[in-house]
Amino acid sequence: MDIVSHALIGAAISSATHQTAATTRWLILYSAFPDLVQIPLYVLIGFKKKRLLCIPKDSDWHNAPISDTQRKILYDFPHSLIFVFLVGLPFATFLRLPLIVLAGYGIHILIDTLTHSGEWSIKPFYPLGKRISGFTNAWGWPWKYLIASWTILGALAILLNISRL
16 A cells, blocks of 8 residues: 555544644554655665666566665565564654554555555564565555545545544
């Protein structure tokens, strides 16, 4: 799934669980975080493919020209449940955040496990275990499908927020 969808899912979780504005911001951030740390990977792929402003096309992600180390640090590790416990939980505890923010992170990993296949499948227990291939590559959908997804997820977050009034 894409970063905007993950952020909207975080907003929907917040609405459904009646969180404060501050918790909502953290929940959205935690929901998107595994993809936010990929920004250097995004730029690197665009640079290696010689794209304008280093912005890669969706097709550039297939057989991406990155090293195994870059992939492990910027993709596999942040997309693992081990990262949640080694980094996410201590950070949330240090900042005294409600632990609901970890649900956003966990749901990100769950959804990506279902929606990433092939070379970008998820290894949820990295560095242990194996990759789990999902049923689609929703992150590579054409813009019209992404916009439809964002509309549905945004409407869901709004409806859940309205229902608590």
